[in-house]
Amino acid sequence: MVAVKVLALREMRSWKSLELFEREAKTLRALSHPAIPDYIDYFQIETSGDVKYCLVQRIAPGDTLQSLVDDGWRPTEAEVESVAVQLLEVLGYLGSLRPPVAHRDVKPGNVLLERLSGRVSLVDFGATADAGVTAAMAEDAAAVRAAGSGDGFGSSGFVAGSTMVGTFGYCAPEQMLGLVTPASDLYSAGATLLFLLSGRAPATMPQSRLKINFRGIVTIENARLEALVGRLLEPAAEDRFQTAAEAFRALTAPVAPRGGGGAMGGRNFRGGGDEKGEGGGEGVSSSISERRPWDDVDLDLAGLAGDGGGVTVPGIFPYPGAGGGDGIQQQRSDSGGSRAVEEDRTRPWRRIRQPAGTRVVVEREGKTKLLIVIPPQGVTMASAGTGAFALAWNGFIAFWTASALAAGGGLVMAAFTIPFWLAGSSVAKTAFEQVFEASRLEVDAFQFSQTTTATGLVSKTTAGEVDDLQGVRLVVESTSNDEPNVCLELEYGATPVRFGRGLTPIELEFVAAEVNAFIHELST
Incomplete structure (x- = not known):
C-alpha cells in the first residue's frame, strides 16, 4: 500500500510551499532504511484549472505513539527500550549520511509502532524540507571542505541560517534559535521516550534552567534507560550524546562485570x-x-x-x-x-x-x-595541627640549613637537607589542601x-x-x-x-x- 501526499497549485500561498515540497521529495529519494517508508515517485498532474504535485511513499505499518498512548496504551519499560533502540538506529543512519540529515521534528506523532511485530518507523520529513536542512548542510559542508576539514556541520557544530522548525516540548532548546546539531534530534528522541514512560507531554513537567526535572516524578526501574533519557534531555547540546551511535552503544552495551566475590x-x-x-x-x-x-x-x-x-x-x-x-x-x-x-x-x-x-x-x-x-x-583542628607541624618542621629545617651553611658546611651539607625539605613541603601542601x-x-x-x-x-x-x-x-x-x-x-x-x-x-x-x-x- 502507498500514501500520496498532494499539493495543489491553487491552494499554495506562495511559491515557497512548492520549493519546500520538492525539497522533501528530494530528501526522501536519497534515504534508504527499513524504518523510513520507501520513496516511490514524485510527479505532477495538470488539469484545466490547476496543477497538483504528488509525492508517493509506501505506508508505514502501525499507529503513531501519540495515538497509541491516547487510546490507553501503557508500554512496559522493555517496550520503551525497544522503541529507543530502533529510533536511535534510524537517527544514527541519518547522521551517518554526508551531508548529515536532521529530521528536526521527532515526536510521538511522527513515530509509528506496529505492536504485533514491535517494528518502529520514522515518518514525516516535512520539517527537514521545511527548513531546507539538506541544502543548508550541503552549503556549510562545501565551505568546510573548502577549508580542508570538518564533517559538514561547520566549526561550531551547528547549521547556521536555518529557520526554527519543530514541535514545542519536543524540539531541542537550540532549535528555538534556529540552530541544529546532530544532537538536536537526540533531544527530541529523549522527549519522545519520556512521553512513553510517563504518558505526559514533557512540556507539562517541572523545569529548571531549560532542563526537564523528570526524576522523582517518573519512576523508571531500568537504570540505563533512565540515564539515557536524562542525558538525551540535557539542555546544552555538548552535554548530550554527540551521536546516535554513541547513545545506542550506551543503551545496548552489556553491563561491565565487577567481579563475583560476595x-x-x-x-x-x-x-x-x-x-x-x-x-x-x-x-x-x-x-x-x-x-x-x-x-x-x-x-x-x-x-x-x-x-x-x-x-x-x-x-x-x-x-x-x-x-x-x-x-x-x-x-x-x-x-x-x-x-x-x-x-x-x-x-x-x-x-x-x-x-x-x-x-x-x-x-x-x-x-x-x-x-x-x-x-x-576552612581551618579545623586537624588542619590547624597539620599547619602548625608544617611550620615547625620547615622552620627547623630552615634554621638547620642556615646554620650548616654559616658553619662552612657548603653545598654538600645543604644538599643533605633536601629530603627533609621535600617532606616539609608535602606536609605544607596537605595543610593547604585541608x-x-x-x-x-x-x-x-x-x-x-x-x-x-x-x-x-x-x-x-x-x-x-x-x-x-x-x-x-x-x-x-x-x-x-x-x-x-x-x-x-x-x-x-x-x-x-x-x-x-x-x-x-x-x-x-x-x-x-x-x-x-x-x-x-x-x-x-
Missing part, C-alpha cells in the same frame, strides 16, 4: 548485601561494629617514605588474606548466633545517615545520577566527572566512563605528629584521584559509602 560482587565490596550474607546465605542483620577503618592504624614512617604515594590502612585487603594481610573483621549477628564476616572497611558501601553539621552536599536524581559537593573545610580544597563529583550510568578546586581556581578535572570506575576507598595520605591524614581515593583505572582532604572520619565514611552504594546499584 553479594555485592567485584573486588571493592565484601560481606554481602542488606538482605543476603556472603555467598547468598541466610539474612544478616546490620549490627556492624562502630569501629572505623582508621581505628587500627599503626603507620611506619619509613614505609610512607618508601611508598611515594601514600599508603592504605595496613592489614586491610580486598580479599581475605590478600597481600599477606589477615584483614580486619566486623561482627554481625543472625538468628543462629553470631559470626564473623570479613569486610574491607577501607571501602565502605553501606549508606549511613548524613552527619549532623556537615557541609558536604549529596544529591541523587532518580536512580542514575549522583552529585557530591565538598566545600572548603583548608582550601573543594571537590565536585558527578556520576551517572555512563560517565563521571571529578573536579578539584583550591581558592576558587580549578586545579584538576578527571572525567571518564563509569565502567572504568571501581569505587572510592579511604587512604592514609600522610601523617602529622603520628596522626594519619585520611582522604578519599576515586579508583579510576590506573590513575586514581584523591580528594576530600580535611573531612572528619564520619564524613569520609559517609561520602565513600554514598559513591560505592551508587556504583553498586548501577551494576545490578
Whole structure:
C-alpha cells in the first residue's frame, strides 16, 4: 500500500510551499532504511484549472505513539527500550549520511509502532524540507571542505541560517534559535521516550534552567534507560550524546562485570548485601561494629617514605588474606548466633545517615545520577595541627640549613637537607589542601566527572566512563605528629584521584559509602 501526499497549485500561498515540497521529495529519494517508508515517485498532474504535485511513499505499518498512548496504551519499560533502540538506529543512519540529515521534528506523532511485530518507523520529513536542512548542510559542508576539514556541520557544530522548525516540548532548546546539531534530534528522541514512560507531554513537567526535572516524578526501574533519557534531555547540546551511535552503544552495551566475590560482587565490596550474607546465605542483620577503618592504624614512617604515594590502612585487603594481610573483621549477628564476616572497611558501601553539621552536599536524581559537593573545610583542628607541624618542621629545617651553611658546611651539607625539605613541603601542601580544597563529583550510568578546586581556581578535572570506575576507598595520605591524614581515593583505572582532604572520619565514611552504594546499584 502507498500514501500520496498532494499539493495543489491553487491552494499554495506562495511559491515557497512548492520549493519546500520538492525539497522533501528530494530528501526522501536519497534515504534508504527499513524504518523510513520507501520513496516511490514524485510527479505532477495538470488539469484545466490547476496543477497538483504528488509525492508517493509506501505506508508505514502501525499507529503513531501519540495515538497509541491516547487510546490507553501503557508500554512496559522493555517496550520503551525497544522503541529507543530502533529510533536511535534510524537517527544514527541519518547522521551517518554526508551531508548529515536532521529530521528536526521527532515526536510521538511522527513515530509509528506496529505492536504485533514491535517494528518502529520514522515518518514525516516535512520539517527537514521545511527548513531546507539538506541544502543548508550541503552549503556549510562545501565551505568546510573548502577549508580542508570538518564533517559538514561547520566549526561550531551547528547549521547556521536555518529557520526554527519543530514541535514545542519536543524540539531541542537550540532549535528555538534556529540552530541544529546532530544532537538536536537526540533531544527530541529523549522527549519522545519520556512521553512513553510517563504518558505526559514533557512540556507539562517541572523545569529548571531549560532542563526537564523528570526524576522523582517518573519512576523508571531500568537504570540505563533512565540515564539515557536524562542525558538525551540535557539542555546544552555538548552535554548530550554527540551521536546516535554513541547513545545506542550506551543503551545496548552489556553491563561491565565487577567481579563475583560476595553479594555485592567485584573486588571493592565484601560481606554481602542488606538482605543476603556472603555467598547468598541466610539474612544478616546490620549490627556492624562502630569501629572505623582508621581505628587500627599503626603507620611506619619509613614505609610512607618508601611508598611515594601514600599508603592504605595496613592489614586491610580486598580479599581475605590478600597481600599477606589477615584483614580486619566486623561482627554481625543472625538468628543462629553470631559470626564473623570479613569486610574491607577501607571501602565502605553501606549508606549511613548524613552527619549532623556537615557541609558536604549529596544529591541523587532518580536512580542514575549522583552529585557530591565538598566545600572548603576552612581551618579545623586537624588542619590547624597539620599547619602548625608544617611550620615547625620547615622552620627547623630552615634554621638547620642556615646554620650548616654559616658553619662552612657548603653545598654538600645543604644538599643533605633536601629530603627533609621535600617532606616539609608535602606536609605544607596537605595543610593547604585541608583548608582550601573543594571537590565536585558527578556520576551517572555512563560517565563521571571529578573536579578539584583550591581558592576558587580549578586545579584538576578527571572525567571518564563509569565502567572504568571501581569505587572510592579511604587512604592514609600522610601523617602529622603520628596522626594519619585520611582522604578519599576515586579508583579510576590506573590513575586514581584523591580528594576530600580535611573531612572528619564520619564524613569520609559517609561520602565513600554514598559513591560505592551508587556504583553498586548501577551494576545490578
